[in-house]
Each structure stands twice: as C-alpha cells, then as structure tokens.
Amino acid sequence: MITTSALQVRFGDTTALHPLDLDLPGERIYGLLGRNGAGKTTLLSVLAGFRKPSAGAVLFDGAPVFENVRSTSRICLIRDDGMVGDGTDNLRDVLDMAAMLRPAFDSGYAAELLDRFGLTRKQRLGALSRGQRSAFAIVVGLASRAPLTMFDEAHLGMDAANRQLFHDELLRDYLAHPRTFVLSTHLIEEQSPLFEQVLILHEGRLLLQSDLDELRERGVSVTGPAQVVDDFVYGLKVLSERTLGPTKQVTVFGGLDDERRALAGRYALELGPVAVQDLFIHLTGGVP
Amino acid sequence: MRRFPIARFLLSTHLPFLVMVLAGSYLLVAVILGVAVLVSGPASVSAVDVAGQVLHWLAVGYGYGAPALLATVVVHGRTRREFVAQHPVYQLVAAVVLAALITGVYAAEAALYSAAGWTQAMQPDRPFAAGDYPMIFLANVSMLSIALVTGSFAGVAVYRRDGAGALALVPAAGLLVYGGAVHGFFSLPFAQQGLPMAVTLPAVAAGWVLLWACAREVPLGNRVPA
Amino acid sequence: MFDDRSPIYRQIADQIKDDVLRGVLAADEQVMSTNQYAAYYRINPATAAKAFQQLVDEGVIYKRRGVGMFVTAGAQARLRDGRRERFFAEVLEPMAAEARALGIAAADIVARIHQLIPGDSR
Numbered sequence: 001m002i003t004t005s006a007l008q009v010r011f012g013d014t015t016a017l018h019p020l021d022l023d024l025p026g027e028r029i030y031g032l033l034g035r036n037g038a039g040k041t042t043l044l045s046v047l048a049g050f051r052k053p054s055a056g057a058v059l060f061d062g063a064p065v066f067e068n069v070r071s072t073s074r075i076c077l078i079r080d081d082g083m084v085g086d087g088t089d090n091l092r093d094v095l096d097m098a099a100m101l102r103p104a105f106d107s108g109y110a111a112e113l114l115d116r117f118g119l120t121r122k123q124r125l126g127a128l129s130r131g132q133r134s135a136f137a138i139v140v141g142l143a144s145r146a147p148l149t150m151f152d153e154a155h156l157g158m159d160a161a162n163r164q165l166f167h168d169e170l171l172r173d174y175l176a177h178p179r180t181f182v183l184s185t186h187l188i189e190e191q192s193p194l195f196e197q198v199l200i201l202h203e204g205r206l207l208l209q210s211d212l213d214e215l216r217e218r219g220v221s222v223t224g225p226a227q228v229v230d231d232f233v234y235g236l237k238v239l240s241e242r243t244l245g246p247t248k249q250v251t252v253f254g255g256l257d258d259e260r261r262a263l264a265g266r267y268a269l270e271l272g273p274v275a276v277q278d279l280f281i282h283l284t285g286g287v288p
Numbered sequence: 289m290r291r292f293p294i295a296r297f298l299l300s301t302h303l304p305f306l307v308m309v310l311a312g313s314y315l316l317v318a319v320i321l322g323v324a325v326l327v328s329g330p331a332s333v334s335a336v337d338v339a340g341q342v343l344h345w346l347a348v349g350y351g352y353g354a355p356a357l358l359a360t361v362v363v364h365g366r367t368r369r370e371f372v373a374q375h376p377v378y379q380l381v382a383a384v385v386l387a388a389l390i391t392g393v394y395a396a397e398a399a400l401y402s403a404a405g406w407t408q409a410m411q412p413d414r415p416f417a418a419g420d421y422p423m424i425f426l427a428n429v430s431m432l433s434i435a436l437v438t439g440s441f442a443g444v445a446v447y448r449r450d451g452a453g454a455l456a457l458v459p460a461a462g463l464l465v466y467g468g469a470v471h472g473f474f475s476l477p478f479a480q481q482g483l484p485m486a487v488t489l490p491a492v493a494a495g496w497v498l499l500w501a502c503a504r505e506v507p508l509g510n511r512v513p514a
Numbered sequence: 515m516f517d518d519r520s521p522i523y524r525q526i527a528d529q530i531k532d533d534v535l536r537g538v539l540a541a542d543e544q545v546m547s548t549n550q551y552a553a554y555y556r557i558n559p560a561t562a563a564k565a566f567q568q569l570v571d572e573g574v575i576y577k578r579r580g581v582g583m584f585v586t587a588g589a590q591a592r593l594r595d596g597r598r599e600r601f602f603a604e605v606l607e608p609m610a611a612e613a614r615a616l617g618i619a620a621a622d623i624v625a626r627i628h629q630l631i632p633g634d635s636r
Contacts, residue, residue, distance in 0.1 A: 029558055050362060051507040067504075073365040084363055086356055093301065100297045101364040146365065167556055175549045175559060193522060193557040213521040213561065 001026030001180050002047060002148060006056035009042050016042040018204045019056060024182070026147070029174060031195035031212070032184040035284050039204040040184040041079070044152045047182075048077035060148065073103055076146035080153035082137035087126025091136060094125060095143075102144050109173075110143035116165060130157030138166050142173055150182040163187075167194055188277040198276075202284045212276070219274030220256055223249045228267050232260075239282035251282055294361050295374035295381075303382050306350070310386060313339070314393050331406045334418065336397045340390070340428075341411065344468065347432050351379070351439020354499075355447035359508050372500050376492075379436040387428035394424050414472035427471040430488035434467030437495035444502045447509070459498060466491050522557055526565035534574060534585055535593045545575055545583040 002024045009017040017039050024030060034040045045051045047058055049065040049072045057064065060071040078084070085094035091114065099105045114121065117135040119128075128136060134156050141149055155163050171194065174181060185191045192198065192212060200207040208215070219239075222229055226248040239251040251274055256264070264271050281287060290296065314336070321335040358371050398419060401408040408418045416423035438460050445456030470487050533539045548566055552559035566583055569575045574589045613623055 028560070045508065049367070052505050067367045067369050069365075069367045069370060072362075072367055076365060077363075079363075085360055096301070097297055097360070098364050100300075101293050101361060101366055144365075164556075168553070171553055171556065171559075175553065193555075193561070196558045196560040212558070213523060213564065216521050 001061065003059045004047075004056060005059075007046065007053050007058060008055040009039075009046055009051065010054040016204055017046070020206055022199075022206065022209075024180065026180045027178045028196045029170075029181045029183070029194055031188075031192060031198040032182055032201065033186075033188060033198055033280055034184070034201035038201040038284075040201055041152055042204075043201060044077055044079075044150050044182065044184060047148075048072070048075050048150060050077065073101075074146055075148045075150070076102070076141055076144040077150045077152065078137045078141035078154040080134075080156045082130075082133035082154070082156070083125075084137050084140045085125050088124065090122055090124050091119060092121035094136075094140065095121070098140055098144065102146070104145040104147075106143050106145055109145075110139055113139040113142060113169065116169070117162060131159055131162065134158045135162055135166075138169075142169060145173075145177055145179070148180045148182070150184075152184045153186070154183075155185070155187070163190070167191065170194065188280055189275065192276050200280065200283060207283060215279065216273065216276060218253055218255045219251060219279040221249055221251050221272040221274050222264065222269055223247065223272065224267065224269040228269060232264065232267060232269055239279070240286060251278070253279070253283070292374050292377075294366055294370055295378045297361075298357075298375065298378040299381060303378070303385060306382060306386060307389060310389055330404070331401065332409060334394070334397060334401075334408045334410055336390075336393050337408075337410050337414070343390070343428075344431055344435050344464075344471075347435035348439040348442075348464065351436040351441075352443035354440035354443045355506075358444060358503060358506070359447075362508055368503050368506060372496075372503050375440065376437060376496050376499070379440070380433055380492075383429050383432035383436065386432055387425050390428045391421055391425040394418075395421060411472065415470070416472070426485055430485060431467060431471035434463060434470070434488060434491045434495065437492050437499060438463045438467070441495050441499040441502060444499060444506060448502055448506045456498070456502065459494075463491055463495055521561075521564075522555075523561050523564035523568065526551060526555070526557075526562060527568045530565070530569060531574060531593055534589050535597065537590065539585050541585050541587040541589065543585050544581075545585065547582055 002022070004020055004022040006019040006021065007017060008015070008019050020043070032040050032044070042051070046053050047065065049058075049067065052066050058066065060075060063071050065071045065075065085097060089097075095107065095110050095114075098110075099107050114136075117132075117139060119132060119136055119139070123132075125133065125136070134154055135158055138151070138154055141151060141154065155166060158166065170181065183191060183194070195212050197209060198212055198215060199209045210218075222233060224232075225246055226243060229248040229250055233250050233252055236252040237254050239253050241251075242249045256271070261271065317335055317339045321331060324335075325331055354375065357375070358368065361371055362368065398408055410416065410418055415427050442456050442460040445460075446453045467488070470491070530539070530545065539545060545566075546554070548559050548562040551557070551562040551565070555562070566575065570577060570583075573586055574593065575583045576586050577583055609623075613620075
C-alpha cells in the first residue's frame with residue numbers, strides 16, 4: 001500500500017525526519033504514536049503529498065505520491081486543525097466541493113454522519129466550535145472513502161461521546177469498506193484497541209513497528225525484593241525502575257521465555273503486564 | 289471522476305457568486321447615482337465608469353485569496369499542478385463573463401443617460417469612448433485577467449513565505465502598472481494604442497509563469513489561510 | 515471492558531470459553547462473527563480474529579466455510595476437565611498459602627466450604 005525509502009524531511013538546518021524506511025501493507029488500521037515534536041505530522045504530511053520529501057521516496061501502490069493525482073486523489077489526510085474548507089464556507093459547500101474533487105466521496109454517507117454528529121449543512125465552518133470542527137473534518141475524512149485515510153489528532157476538542165462515535169463509525173465503515181487507516185494520537189489507552197499495528201516515532205526516527213498484541217506481551221513488570229529483582233533482570237532490557245522501601249518494580253522489554261518465568265516463580269517474584277501507554281512512555285524517554 | 293474538477297468546481301460555485309456580487313454592486317451604484325442626481329442635478333460623468341476604477345483592486349484582492357483555494361484542493365486530494373492548470377482557465381472564463389456583464393451595464397447606463405439627456409463621459413486615459421462596446425469589453429477582460437492572475441501569484445508567493453514572498457510584490461506591482469495602463473488606469477505610451485489583448489496576453493502569461501514557479505512545490509502550512 | 519494490560523484477544527477467548535463452560539453457548543451453536551465482536555467491543559477485527567483462531571486451535575470452536583464459527587461438540591466437557599485439573603494448582607494452592615500466612619486452621623476452611631457448597635457432605 002504505502003512504502004517509503006530513505007525518506008527524509010528537513011526544515012532549514014533541522015531534520016524533522018531522519019532517513020526512514022517504512023512499509024505499511026494495505027487494509028489495516030495503524031496507530032502512529034510519538035511525543036510532541038516526534039515528527040508525526042511531518043510524516044503524515046509527506047505521506048499525503050502535502051509536502052515534498054527533502055530526500056528519498058514515498059510510494060503508494062508503487063507510484064510516487066507528491067504531485068501525482070492518481071495517488072493523491074486516493075489519499076486523504078485530515079489534520080488536527082480540522083480545516084477542510086474556507087472558514088466562510090458553510091458545511092454544504094465543503095461537502096459539495098469534496099464530492100467534486102474526490103473520486104470515491106459518498107455524499108449519502110456524509111449526510112448520515114453529519115446527522116449523527118448533530119451538525120447541519122447550513123452551519124458555517126468558521127463558526128463551529130473546536131470539537132464540532134473536528135467532528136466535521138472526520139465526517140469528510142470518512143466519507144472520502146479514500147483507500148488510504150489518515151487522521152492526524154483529528155479528534156482534537158471532541159467530547160468523549162463524539163470520540164466514541166468516531167471510533168464506532170471508523171470500525172463500522174472499515175468493516176464495510178476495508179481500507180487503510182493511519183491514526184496519530186496521544187489518546188493511547190482509548191484508541192489502541194482500534195489498531196492492528198502501532199508505529200512509534202521518536203525524534204524523527206521509527207522506534208518500533210509492531211502488532212499491538214505483541215507489543216503488549218513484550219512489556220513485563222517484575223516486582224519483589226530489590227536485590228532479587230536486580231539479579232533476575234540482569235541482561236534484560238530495563239525500561240524503568242521504581243523502588244518503594246525494600247521492594248523494587250522494574251519494567252523490562254522484550255518478553256520473558258518460559259525458563260525465566262519459571263525462575264521468577266522460584267524466587268517468588270511477581271510478574272505483571274504493562275499498559276501500552278506505560279510502555280510508550282518508557283520507550284520514548286520516560287517522564288522527565 | 290469527470291475531467292477538470294477544480295475548474296468545474298470554481299465555475300459552478302465561485303463564478304455565480306462573483307456575478308451576484310458584481311450585479312449587487314451595480315444596483316448600489318444606481319442608488320448612489322439617484323441620490324447624487326437628486327442632490328446636485330443632472331449627471332455629467334458615467335457613474336459605471338467611476339465605480340469601475342475599484343474593480344481593478346477588487347480583482348487583485350480576490351486573486352490574492354488563491355492560496356486558500358490551493359490549500360483546500362490539495363487537502364481534498366488534488367495536485368498543485370492541476371490547480372495551476374485549471375485555476376487560470378477559470379480566471380479567464382470569469383474575466384470574460386464579468387467583462388460581458390460590465391459591458392452590458394455600460395450599455396444600460398448609456399440608454400438611461402440618453403433618455404434623461406445626460407452626458408456619459410468616461411474617465412481620462414480610458415482606451416474606450418462611450419458607446420465603443422467592443423473596446424469596453426476587451427479592456428475589461430484584459431484588466432480582470434491581469435489583476436486576477438497577478439493577485440493569485442502574489443498571494444501564493446506570500447503564503448509560501450520562503451524569502452521570495454515579499455520580493456514577489458515587485459513583479460506583481462510591475463504587472464499591475466502594465467495592466468492598469470492597458471485598460472486606462474494610468475497613462476503609458478502603449479495604453480491608448482487600441483490593442484488591449486496584444487499587450488494583455490504576455491502579461492497574463494508572465495503572471496501565470498510566476499504563479500507556476502511559486503505554486504508547483506509549495507508545502508501546505510499547518511493552517512489553511514483564512 | 516478490558517483491563518488494557520493482557521492481550522485483548524486472550525481476554526475475548528477467555529470470555530467465550532466461559533460462555534461455553536457455563537452452557538450459555540451450546541454445542542453446535544453459532545458464535546457471533548469476528549466483525550460483530552469487533553464492533554461490539556470496539557476493537558480491531560484482526561484482534562477478534564486472533565481470539566477465534568486461538569479457540570479453533572484449542573478445539574473449542576470450528577469453522578464452517580462461508581457460514582461462521584460454531585461450538586465444537588464436547589467442548590464444554592473438555593473445558594471443564596481442563597479447568598478441574600488446574601483448579602487445585604491455580605485456586606486451591608494459593609488459597610492454602612494465604613491461609614497459612616494468615617494462620618487460618620484447615621478445619622475452619624473445610625467447615626466454611628461445607629457451608630458454601632451444601633448437600634455435599636461426604
């Protein structure tokens with residue numbers, strides 16, 4: 001579906017994306033995670049052809065993306081500002097425009113979604129609240145039915161009920177019309193069940209690309225007496241450590257084999273799972 | 289997907305809007321003319337021609353809004369290349385339609401003035417005289433198309449902002465002076481030669497080349513300009 | 515719904531197994547589809563599919579091509595046998611350890627168990 005090779009983006013002297021090789025097979029839902037400034041928006045912009053790569057290539061079904069309408073008309077990126085038209089346009093104008101410009105746009109579905117989000121066609125885009133604007137941008141994104149649809153923090157300002165509606169509609173429409181979605185988000189616990197794979201971007205580099213369930217299984221917390229824990233985790237990749245009196249809890253990454261697990265049982269160490277959000281925080285440098 | 293989606297979109301939405309705005313403005317001109325006649329007696333100059341002096345700047349201002357359109361069509365999956373190819377076509381069609389409307393308004397005014405016994409005098413430096421409708425039409429097509437493409441180029445250049453942004457105002461000003469001379473806004477040697485399209489076409493071509501140079505790789509900013 | 519911590523597909527598989535064990539899902543009864551599961555629990559369909567694959571591998575359900583997933587005959591009995599085997603190791607032994615730590619006498623525990631499971635006074 002979409003691949004990059006040695007893709008690089010620089011802004012003057014600063015490098016936003018270091019040479020990046022990415023391969024995202026089609027008809028999956030991907031989560032793109034990263035701290036502020038990790039390069040998520042830059043990556044999505046360059047994947048959508050909003051920006052030209054400084055070096056390297058972005059290929060969509062084998063064809064270049066930037067300024068190639070065969071690719072761009074099948075890619076939809078909804079950005080966090082939710083501006084999918086001019087502020088003076090009313091929602092009807094924007095939907096009509098999208099229907100003219102987008103080959104697969106489904107106006108009937110857009111009307112249905114508009115209703116469900118409680119928006120009306122006469123409202124002006126510039127007069128919507130932040131959350132309403134996000135909801136409208138999501139309507140446009142979903143109704144575009146683009147084979148590659150990307151949402152860059154598109155839920156910004158939306159209340160919990162509307163976010164849930166977004167997630168329900170995303171899944172419903174994904175099942176009815178399988179296509180590829182990429183969602184960048186900071187709402188890790190809320191949105192990660194939707195993902196088949198996660199990509200973690202850190203300081204302009206791809207830190208990790210993994211099935212979500214595999215990622216969950218790779219993180220293990222080990223709790224017990226400090227000395228015993230230290231001996232047990234020797235040689236393992238330790239992400240974080242916390243102590244409370246004589247007790248120590250260590251988060252290790254990479255999973256434990258059966259032998260190690262048996263060993264933990266013999267030493268009476270407590271093994272526990274680690275939430276995806278905690279893994280993410282630890283993998284991207286921890287809490288400062 | 290039908291061909292030329294951007295041009296079709298602009299022609300079906302923006303152009304009717306512009307026609308309505310222009311027609312409304314001329315109604316306003318008629319009202320002002322009526323008040324002026326009541327206050328100070330018979331009209332001695334063409335009100336339509338007086339009002340026509342701001343069209344130039346309105347067209348530049350409308351053209352200057354091009355980057356918002358460009359960004360929006362890119363957001364909806366179209367390319368800059370398509371925009372730069374289709375937007376000027378729309379501008380030329382719009383210039384012709386609006387110039388036809390303007391010419392018609394001149395004619396209507398002429399009928400009114402002759403019925404009332406007033407003189408429909410034109411502004412100095414105009415390349416056309418009252419009643420010379422082919423020239424009125426050509427001069428307005430010329431003025432509108434130069435102003436629209438120049439405004440678009442300047443808008444995109446400033447939107448792009450990488451150093452060249454402010455510098456773009458120099459060639460833009462040059463094109464506007466040139467265009468102003470053609471349709472009689474300024475008095476330059478070639479202004480009165482009676483061949484507006486012969487000087488307009490190179491101006492529009494120059495504006496289009498500048499627009500293409502600025503727009504063809506412009507990255508989208510994080511916000512679509514208002 | 516989910517505790518965010520262990521893989522979701524395992525939690526779904528466990529829920530379906532519980533349903534089979536308790537007889538909520540009878541032998542040869544159709545199980546909801548992966549897509550229905552995905553939409554209901556708001557999870558990626560691939561995750562739901564993994565749960566179903568695990569259950570197929572364990573012989574709890576079987577696939578009828580083009581129709582859907584059904585509960586294997588005898589799955590309930592097999593699951594019950596498996597759980598019984600694990601009951602002493604997974605439930606009773608930790609309880610005994612806890613009782614020892616708390617100083618609770620075995621007789622007290624047995625008496626309480628008779629209260630909780632009456633009519634079984636061998």
